[in-house]
Amino acid sequence: MKNLILLLMFILYTTSIFFISNWIALLGFLIINLILIIALKIPFSRVLNNLYKITFIVAITFIFNILFGYLKESILISVRLYLVCNITFIFTYKMGTTNILISLEKLFTPLKIFKISPTDISLLINIAITFIPIFLREIEQSMLSLQNKGLKRYSIDNIKYTFKFLLTSIFKKTNSIELTLKNKNYIE
Numbered sequence: 001m002k003n004l005i006l007l008l009m010f011i012l013y014t015t016s017i018f019f020i021s022n023w024i025a026l027l028g029f030l031i032i033n034l035i036l037i038i039a040l041k042i043p044f045s046r047v048l049n050n051l052y053k054i055t056f057i058v059a060i061t062f063i064f065n066i067l068f069g070y071l072k073e074s075i076l077i078s079v080r081l082y083l084v085c086n087i088t089f090i091f092t093y094k095m096g097t098t099n100i101l102i103s104l105e106k107l108f109t110p111l112k113i114f115k116i117s118p119t120d121i122s123l124l125i126n127i128a129i130t131f132i133p134i135f136l137r138e139i140e141q142s143m144l145s146l147q148n149k150g151l152k153r154y155s156i157d158n159i160k161y162t163f164k165f166l167l168t169s170i171f172k173k174t175n176s177i178e179l180t181l182k183n184k185n186y187i188e
Contacts, residue, residue: 003095007103010091014084026079033086040094050089051082053136056143058082059154101126127177138169 017029037047058081065074092100101122108118142162143153151158 003099003103004106006091006095007100007107010087014087017080017083017087021076026076026083029083029087033083033090036087036090040090042090042093046093047086047089051086053140054081054085056139056154057136058085060159097126097129100129131173134173135166135170139166142166 013029017026020026020029036042037044058078061081062074062078065077095103104125105118105122108116108121111118111121139162142165143158146158146161147153151161
């Protein structure tokens with residue numbers, strides 16, 4: 001029950017970050033994140049490494065927001081993404097993936113009324129959570145490979161080829177997961 005309450009607080013916290021546009025309030029969220037990092041004794045090197053890993057995604061988001069919006073909004077969205085990714089890392093580090101999935105299954109239990117299996121939803125989320133670090137590593141490897149071939153790290157060509165590779169990889173992994181679940185006699 002404690003983990004379910006923590007999960008609900010986490011969802012409320014992350015959602016509120018995206019609804020607040022006040023820079024002082026976002027600074028307050030940053031301070032809360034720093035207090036949690038210190039209180040939970042999370043190594044700063046791991047926190048910084050995690051933030052470094054998501055820089056590519058934040059940079060892409062920033063570029064698209066610059067193209068279709070304003071500079072101030074682009075910076076605001078980038079700051080929000082960093083804050084949410086940071087608190088997600090803290091939350092996952094503290095609770096662990098298994099406890100999060102058990103809490104999600106409890107959270108989705110009311111969906112049994114509509115004949116939706118909370119275990120299936122939990123399984124899907126588990127698969128998604130498992131593949132996020134894999135995709136981030138593949139993005140990094142693809143970008144480094146293209147950089148070694150002479151493309152600049154955040155050039156349009158590098159981003160284009162990286163996404164092309166990533167989409168192909170996603171389709172292959174999805175097919176592989178489907179076959180694995182069928183081989184284990186998993187029935188929808």
